[in-house]
Amino acid sequence: MNNCILEMKGIRKYFYGVKALEGVDFKIKTGEVHALIGENGAGKSTLVKILAGVYQPNAGTIIFNHKSVQFLSPQISQQAGISAIHQEATMFPELSVTENIFIGHHIRNKSNGLLSWKEMKDKTQALLNRLELDIHPDTKVKNLSVAQRHMVEVAKALSLNAKIVIMDEPTSALTIKEVEYLYKIIRKLKSENKAVIFISHKFEEIFEIADYFTVLRDGKYIGEGKMAEVTMDEIIQMVIGRNLEHRYPQIEAEQGNTILKVKNLTRIGFFKDISFELHQGEILGFFGLVGAGRTEVMQTIFGIEALTSGEVFINGKKVNIANPAEAMNYGLAYIPEDRQLQGTILKMNIKENVTLSIINKISRHFFLDKEKELKITEQYGKQIEIKASSWQQLVEDLSGGNQQKVVLAKWIATKPRILIMDEPTKGIDVATKATVHNIISELAKQGIAIILVSSELPEILGMSNNIIVMHEGAITTKFTRDKANSENIIKAAIGSILS
C-alpha cells in the first residue's frame, strides 16, 4: 500500500505574467517531516499557498488521499485536512486566543445551535497546555509577543486535527527554547502519523527535524531525497546552483572612540539597568531569548518608547531622544524586526519604500528628485540583492525574504553612524545571508558602530566583536569574542549568571 498522502504534479503559477512556479512536483508521505528548501522568491510559499487553497494553480494536478482534488478555497482545503501556518501573520489582533484558534470552525452547542464558548475555551486551554504555553485563552492576540503568536498559530493548526500541517518559516521568530518546543510538537505530529511540510532557511533546523526534502530554485523543481543521504554542502549546491563559501567575515575592525554610551537605562516592566558602550567600527552582539527585552532596549534608544530612567550619551554628549526623527539626526538607524508591521509600507513600491527613510536627501527644497530616487534604490537594491521584477513592484507582492531585504536597504541607505539591526537575517536565504554578513562587516570597516540583535547563535558568534547577553530585562553577562562560546552564551541567556 502506498502511503503517499499528497502528490502535486507539474504545478504552474503565474502572477500576472511573473512566473512563480514552473512545473513543480512535490509529494509527501504520512508520518513524514518534509523540508521545502529554496532561496527567497524560489516559490516555496506560493506552492504551499496553492495547497492551502489560497491561490489557484494555472496548471498541474493535486492528488490528495489517492483522489484528484482541487482546493478552491482555504475552507475546502482545511476541511480536507490541511492546515497551514503561513509566513505572514494571519491572526486577528483584537480577538482573544480562543477566538483566533476557533475562527472558521467554531464549536456549536448541539441543542440550541449557539456557539459554545466554554467548550472552545477548555479545548484552547488543553491545547495550550499540550504546547506548554503559559498563555490565558482570553488574552487578546495583540498583547502577545511575536513568538507567542506563532505558538498560537501552531495551536490553531493542531485544533484542526489536520492530516497535513504546513509550517512556512515557523521558527524565524522563535529562539532556542521555543524551537525546542516546536520540534517536540513536530515529532508528536509525526508519531500520530501526520505529514508536516517544514519551510526554513536554517539548515541546522532542517537537518535536525526533517526526514525528506524537496528543493526549488526560481520556481522550478530541482530535486528531492532523504535527509540522511545528503550533506549540507550538497543541499546548498542544489539551492543556489553553485558552491557557497560562507565563512563569517570575522574582521578585526579597528575600534575607534566610544560613540554610544548607555548608562543604567531602565523602562519599568521591560528592562532595567542596561549599561554598555559601543565604539566606532565595533559589532556588538545582543543575544537572548525572545522576551529578554533586547528589542525594547533598542526601541527606547531609538526614541520609539520613552525611558523611565537612565542616560544615553552620543559622542560623549548626553542626549534626550524623544522620537525617531531626533535619533536619525544623531546618526542612528534602527532596522526593526517585524518587516510587515514596522518595516515596510506594503502598498508602496520598492523605490518609494527604500527612499522613505532618506526623503530629505532625495528632495531638493520641497520637491522629490525622482532620478535620484531611482539611482539610490538601484544602488542599494542591487547591493543587497533584492529580487523583484522591477523597482516599481509593490512590496506587498514580494516574497517574504525580499520584503526583509527592502527594509535592510532602506536603513542602510540612511548612511548611519550607529546602526542597530534587530534580527537582520530573519527569513533570508543562505546566499543572501552571506551577502548581508559581508555588508555588515563592510559597514563596520568603514567605522560605523553596529549593534546586532540576533537570536541565531552562529551569527552572533561569527559576527560580533563583543557580546552582551540579556535575560528577563537585564544584562547577565558580557563577553569578548575570544571568551565566548555557544555553551556559556546559552547559559547566560537562560539566566544562570557566570562569573
Added chain:
Amino acid sequence: MLVLPQKREFNFFIFIILIIFIISLRTPSFLDLNNFMDILNDTAILTMVAIGQLMIIVTGGIDLSVDASLALTGMSVALLNQHYPEIPLFIIILISITIGLLLGSINGLLVSQAKIPPVITTLGTMSIYRGLVFVICKGTWVSAHEMTEAFREFPRRSFLGISNLIFIALLIIVLFLIFLSLTKTGREIYGVGGNKTAAQYVGINLNKINYLAYTLCGGITGLAGFLWVARYAAAQSETAIGFNFQTIAACVVGGVSITGGSGTVIGVVLGAFFIGIVYDSLTMINVSPFWQMAIQGFIILFAIIINTIMDKRNQQLLLRKRSFNE
C-alpha cells in the same frame, strides 16, 4: 502616486467617454458646448473639495464635516458681504480661506492631538459647524439681492470662455497634483496612510501630517464655501447638506482606497466629473426626481465595481510589461 495618469485612470476616462456617448444618443443636446461648460461649472466645487477629502482619506482618516464647514464659511462671508458691502472681494476670498483653515485645523487638532477617531471627530464638528450656521444667520438667509454684484458674479465671470470657478478648480487640481505626487510632504502623507508604524520609524511626524491634511482640506473647503454661495446667489442654513457624501463618493469612484495609503488626484477629478455627469444627465433625460437619488446611488456603485475589476486587470498588464530598466 505617479504624476502621469496611470492606466487605471485612463480606462476610467474611456468609461466616462462611453457614458457620455450613450447619454448623447438619447439627448443630443447633452454634447452642447454650453451644456458641457455647465457640467464643468457644476462639478468644479465638488472636485475641489473631493481633492481635500482625498488627502485626508489617504492618511487613513475621513472628514464628514466638509459640508458643514462649507456652509459655515459660505454663510459667514455672505453675511459679511451683506453688512459690509465695501469690503473688497479679494479680502472676502482670503477670509473664506482663513475660516476654512481654522475649521479644518480644529478637526486636525482633535484627531492628531486628542486622538479622537476621525469619524467621531468630524461627525461631532459637522453638527457643531452646522449648528453655528443657524446661530449666525438666526434662521434667515442671505439672498441674491442682498449680495453685491461683484460677490455674486465672481464665479461666473469668465476669461477666454473659462469661468473663474473652473479656473480656480484647475488651479487647485494642479497645485495638489504637484503637492501629492512630487513633494516630500506628499510622499509622507501616503506613507502615514500606508503604514503608520513604519512611517513613524523613519522619523515622519504622524501628528503633523494628520493635522496638515485636515487643515489643508479645510482651506479648500472654505474657498469652496464662498464660491458656492456666490454661484447659487444664496446662503441658507441648509446649504450643501449631504455634500460630504458626494465628496467621499467621488474619491471612491476615483479609485481611492478607503483604508488609506493610495489614491490619486487624477482619479478623484475623474470621479467627481463622473458624478457630475450622472446628476446632470438624469435631469436632462427627464428621470423622475423621485427616482433620481436611487439611480444615482446605483450608478455610483456600478462605477465602483467596474473600477475595481479594471484595476485588477491593469495590475496584471502592468506587471507583465514592467521589467528592469537596467
